[in-house]
Amino acid sequence: MDNAQDKLKLKFGLVGKNISYSFSRGYFGDKFSNEGLPHTYVNFDLESIDKLKDIIENTSNLKGLNVTIPYKEEVIPLLDKLNKRAKKIGAVNTIKFKKGKLIGYNTDYYGFKNSLSPHLKKHHKRALILGTGGASKAIAHALKKLGIEYHYVSRIKRESANYIYSELTEDIIRSFQIIINCTPLGTFPNINECPDMPYDGITDNHILYDLIYNPEETKFLYCGKIKGATTINGLDMLKLQAEKSWEIWNK
Template identity: 65%
Template sequence: MHKEPEKSKSKFGLIGKNIAYSFSKAHFTAKFENEHLPYSYENFDIDTIDQFPEILKQNDTIVGLNVTIPYKEQIIPYLDELNKTASKIGAVNTIKFHPSGKTEGFNTDYYGFKKSIEPYLKSNHKKALILGTGGASKAIAYALKKLKIRFDYVSRNAHPDAKYLYTDLTEDIINKHQIIINCTPIGTHPKVNECPDIPYDGITKEHLLYDLIYNPIQTKFLMCGELLGATTCNGSKMLEYQAEKAWDIWTK
């Protein structure tokens, strides 16, 4: 059983793949140093999710974990329980270890996204396109429902949730969806010259383009939107808000 550690030895961390440049490690390490908190934060970079139990075996002082691409959905069967919101979303990005040893999954992505996009929303922003169908996109969809914004998914391949393939998209479809949200890793450092394959000429100054990517700060996707007069927003504020929420969950 995963035992409750002494406070002075408590460890937090991130589960993911290719996460050397992750936001979370830098964010929480700085927080612990600045606030003189006796914790550490470690990246657990794993090739497959079935390595997760081994991490727990080797690190019995873990009290909280973040989860990132590509394991936000795959982690669920390894957890003892899910918070109600995470269960509705179907994806987990935060794990709390209870004193009993039980693991509980939460989703703070939706909170971070909702709080970060709200200042940009205007009355014409009634329909959204979600690019991608992975774990991150599920949290975005949940937040859009809460904001009463209709949305359609776009996918590379046929997917039960996706109304459109990228090859289906036209300038007219883009024009009618005045929020476009990139939930794919396309354009992340180091492949900064890549962007989602959509008909950018359908974008106008009425559009809001939101990219979950935060490295680089301005992706090619956002640059293309900006050139056409659209409002743009990257994922850095979302990350800060979701991290704050995760901290609340771990420490409450």
């Protein structure tokens, strides 16, 4: 009987670096408890993505993984296959184990698109994406699907970025009605940090969206709120992408 029960106990987890704060472990722990599922969800805090192979080989009943900063792009060469959307995006945040193969998916796209859409109005035509990491790629893909023009902002000049922060003016900020923070600036405990941009250009026509969820209101969002902007944190996106991951693992 115990052996049969053990076979039902599946293991899921999160791969990242410095992830003790992670949303996913608490979310799935509560989900499994509330739904009476015998599964477990653990954090795999890796100094290097090269350690992933050891985790997979030494963890029994591992069924699926989420991937977070800084490995959403670095993990791709270690996978056997990418689903079509993940390939287009160029970043992976969900891995499914199927017949000994590792298949990469991106559910950040789904979470962002479905959490932003209810707030969109006709004048929301252009977006600034702050940051150029793996998360920003899913954001860009979602904006493209929504028919919203987007431009990247980076700390240093690079081919993929249209602006660096020092080039941003109030007029530029006014001309982009959606601004999305895809950087870790402002994450607990560094709650007094925020992207360096001219916040006086923000109006009540703006949406400020922060992928960060801890704290609930980052300094970035607070600066938008006092200008009358609509502000959205990353919590709904995280819940939506987590449920999408669960759906993929159970297909």
